[in-house]
Amino acid sequence: MLASHFYDGLVEAGCDEAGRGCLAGSVYAGAVIFPPDYENAExxxxxxxxxxxxxxxxxxxERDAVAWAVxxxxxxxxxxxxxxxxxxxxxxxxxDRLAVRPEAIIVDGNRFKPYRDLPYTTIVKGDGKYLSIAAASILAKTYRDDYMAGLAAEYxxxxxxxxxxxxxxxHREAIRQYGITPYHRLSYNLTGELSLDFKD
Structure with missing residues (x-):
């Protein structure tokens, strides 16, 4: 089972994002605070x-968290x-949207910008190590998938x-055939040969 916390004795929020490597759509992030010593093997x-x-x-x-937000x-x-x-x-x-203020933050990955004056730790592959980061990854992924399903109906x-x-x-072929939509990220190389290996 994943670990319940990184910081001892602090209200800890886990964070993760979804959609960073996409050519279209918004990027989503989740933040989750679980009760101390929360357990969930799934x-x-x-x-x-x-x-x-x-x-x-x-x-x-959403039922078990002390607070969660996207x-x-x-x-x-x-x-x-x-x-x-x-x-x-x-x-x-x-x-910002959490109903409970965290005292520390753990983040999936190796980079983060400080949030207020809170201590934070970046954890490579943290979504496979800590419950709150895994939960944040699930919220970010599912809410972003809902959003993309809505855009898919339009395009x-x-x-x-x-x-x-x-x-x-x-997706690359559709860009070449139909052009870009208002939801594409224009700063990306959308019209050329997309050779970059984007990963979330």
Whole structure:
């Protein structure tokens, strides 16, 4: 089972984002505070779970968490401040929305911008190590998937229902054939040969 906390004796929020490597759509982030010594053997990195399991666990997270929230940064904002800063901003917005103020933060990955004056720790592959980060990854992923499903109904040619805005062959071909939409990130190399290996 994943660890319940990193900091001893502090109200700790776990953070993670979804959609950083996409060509289209907003980037989403989750922030979750669980009760001290919370246990849940089913929680794991959202990428290791089936879609059905992620949505079932979202209900569990929202029921069990002391506080949870989701933050969003739009494609226009991503183009203005770049995707790395947008990921940090999405996490800050999620933290802003928490009903309970955290005393410390743990973040998936190896980079983060300080939030207020709170201590924080970045943890590589933290979504597979700590319950609150795993929960944040599930919230970010499922709420972003809901958002992309709505966009897919508006622009079915791009395959967003399945690729969620990531640079799949179908998505790249649709950009070449139909051009870009208002939801594409214009600062990305959208019209050329997309050779970059984007990863979330």
């Amino acid at each position: 929680l794991n990195d959202s990428k290791q779970l089936t879609e059905k399991r992620r949505y079932a666990l979202r209900e569990t997270i 933050g969003v940064v739009t494609p226009e904002e991503i183009d203005r401040i770049n995707i790395l800063n947008a990921s940090f901003l999405a996490m800050h917005r999620a933290l 079915p040619e791009y395959g967003w229902l399945s690729n969620k805005g990531y640079p799949t062959a179908k």
